[in-house]
Amino acid sequence: MSDSALKLYELIESKPEKVRALLNILIESPYFYLEDSEELFRFLNHHRKEFEEFFKVFYGWDLIMDSKCARVYKDKWYNDKISSSGREQFHFSKRDECIGFMCLLNFYEDQLVENNMSAEDKMNLKFRFGDFLKYCHNKFNGLFPENEDIYSAEYIRKNVLKPIMSELEKYRFIKLWKPDSSLGSLKADDYIYEALPALSHYNAARLSQALLQDLKDDSQATDINEESHEEPEENIENSADLNEGEGDRV
Structure with a gap:
C-alpha cells in the first residue's frame, strides 16, 4: 500500500465524516466550490495527494483543483450499452x-x-x-x-x-x-x-x-x-x- 493510500486510510479512521462527506460531494455535482464549504474545501486541499490517489487507483479519475474549485474528471465510459444521450x-x-x-x-x-x-x-x-x-x-x-x-x-x-x-x-x-x-x-x-x-x-x-x-x-x-x-x-x-x-x- 502506498504512503498516500495509507494516509487516506488513516484519515478515514480519524476523520470519517469529513472524508465521507468529501467523497460524496465530489460526485454529487460537477464542481465543488470553496464557498460551498470552506472547511471541507480546505481539508481537501490539505490532503489533496491522498484523495488524488484514491480516485486514480479505484476509478481512474483525475482530481482537478485550484484555489476556488475542485472536480473529478473521467475520460472514459465503461458501460458501452449506454448511449451518449x-x-x-x-x-x-x-x-x-x-x-x-x-x-x-x-x-x-x-x-x-x-x-x-x-x-x-x-x-x-x-x-x-x-x-x-x-x-x-x-x-x-x-x-x-x-x-x-x-x-x-x-x-x-x-x-x-x-x-x-x-x-x-x-x-x-x-x-x-x-x-x-x-x-x-x-x-x-x-x-x-x-x-x-x-x-x-x-x-x-x-x-x-x-x-x-x-x-x-x-x-x-x-x-x-x-x-x-x-x-x-x-x-x-x-x-x-x-x-x-x-x-x-x-
Whole structure:
C-alpha cells in the first residue's frame, strides 16, 4: 500500500465524516466550490495527494483543483450499452449552442480585463444579462453577416441563450441572482448572473479556434450541399472539443 493510500486510510479512521462527506460531494455535482464549504474545501486541499490517489487507483479519475474549485474528471465510459444521450454530462452539440457557450467564455475573459479582475479574486465576476445578450448579438452578426435578419437580439435570446443558460446553471457554470423584490418587477435584461469558477477551467482561445474551424468546414459542406440541393447538418461535428474543460490553473 502506498504512503498516500495509507494516509487516506488513516484519515478515514480519524476523520470519517469529513472524508465521507468529501467523497460524496465530489460526485454529487460537477464542481465543488470553496464557498460551498470552506472547511471541507480546505481539508481537501490539505490532503489533496491522498484523495488524488484514491480516485486514480479505484476509478481512474483525475482530481482537478485550484484555489476556488475542485472536480473529478473521467475520460472514459465503461458501460458501452449506454448511449451518449443517456449519460448525465455537460454537452452542447448544436452549432448555435456551441457558439453561445464560446461567447460566454470570451465575454467572461473580456469582463475580467475590463473590470481589472482575475479568476483568483475572492469575489466572482457578476454581469448583467442584457450586456451578455448584446455581446452575443454582435458576435453572431460578425460570424454570419449574411444572416443578420435571422440573428436578431430576440432570436438569440429565445433560441440560443434561453436553452444554454439553464444548462449552464444546472452544471454550475453560472448562478442567477434573484432580483430584490423591493425593486419591483425587473426586465430579463437586468437580471444579474454570477460567473462561477468553473468557467476559468476552459481555454476560450483554444475552443474558439476549434469552433471556428468547424464553422469553416461546415460552410464548405454547405456550398457542396447547395450544389447538390441537400440540406446541411446543423450539428457541429467536433462539438465534444467544446465540452472538455481545460484548466490553465490546474
